[in-house]
Amino acid sequence: MAQEDTIERIDSGSHDTTDGMADNPNKNAEMIKAATLPTLVENLTRHDKLDASFNRTFLVTYSYFTSGSELLGLLVDRFDNAPPPTTNPVEIEQWSTQTRPLIRLRVINILKQWLEHFWDEPKGGDTDQLLREMQSLVERVTSTTDTPAQQLDSIIQRRLTGSAYTKRSHPSISNPPKPILPKKLDKLQFMKIDPKEIARQLTIMEAQMFNRVQRTELLKKNWQKKATPECAPNVRSLIRHSNQLSNWVCATVLAEPDLKKRAQVVDHLVNVASNCHQLQNSSAVISILSGLESAPIYRLARTWAMVTERSCNMLRPLQAMIVSAQNYQAYREALRVAVPPCIPFLGLFLKDLTFIEDGNPALTTEGLVNFHKYTMLATTVHDVQRWKEAPYCLQPVPELQDYFSNQLHSAVELHEMWDKSCELEPKGRGLGNRPRDLYTPTGGMSASMVVACMVLDD
16 A cells, blocks of 8 residues: 555644644545644544544543543643634634534533543542543533533533443343253253254353453453453453363363264264354354364364264364464454354454554654554454344253353363373274265364463463
């Protein structure tokens, strides 16, 4: 892409906006690649244009390049913005009666959005002082019937009293499919549970964990901070669940000493993965394939030779979907066209966030805020959050969920299963009369997606 030219934009305010305003290849839109902090705040509160995407990006990522107190100070300065230098009385009158009221309205609305949806300030005296300074600004609004200012004041009061903003809940969905229950719920056995129902219950469990992930947990690589695991408890919980599911798949296969029955366990797990794929739970699909293609299972040549042709045919498209070629282009494209509800594989997003964080400087060589970096971060975070908007229409079965929860928590780590695998099929054991050309596991193909950022070292 050719280097984009810097453009000049005049905003009838006190700041010059020529630093870092770059022309987007899309001529119908403007995008800031880099700018000074005052310029960013000015763009946040423009009187002549509302850029919701820019505002969201700024408010999601502001803590990277400024503090709450500094941001409030700049917004107050913007509220008190002086007219542009001119001796033309008509222009001054026009600015005072038309431009300044719109700028002030933008400031009030940005404060509302910040407090209502993007407030990341820590609890404590300093934050309370910040809120009181906002109250002082509200009190300066001349019109006592100003609705935005009244709404802002109400939000400030809730924050001061510790009443968190409650998001509107999703409407309830009726008529979920009837669960396919085994004959004995009190004596559950994996092979006697319908694979479709296993997929449903795993999806319900994982959707609950995924929906609890907060935006701030995805920023600043919080999930990697061992010293402060409370910074990303829900992301870490989901990572742990993905790893446990992979471990459980491996342990479940190795728990069967009989060769024929062990191949049937693999068939059953492939059916579960296929049903998870139909539910658009790609997170569970990848975890199950990671277990099936882990080293202890990959080496079981005689077992794989007994796996049915039907299961092998189901595995191939799942494997093709998550192949790592061209940065997982096939999976990304499938996710792009998917319609919610859907549970994406969080590991790929964490990988993207890590590369954006580590591969882009906070400031440009000119000392400007590298807003392009924060646009990429906010876009990736939004891509994760948008999948939480549509709930699954599935009925939980507590007995099944308790069973799988216990199974997953009791599964040993993969590195502890190698000896068991070698005991079941010692090296050099032949394939018998069954050709091994139906399906060839790739030996950790999908495990490569569980990158370093998905590994917890607790």
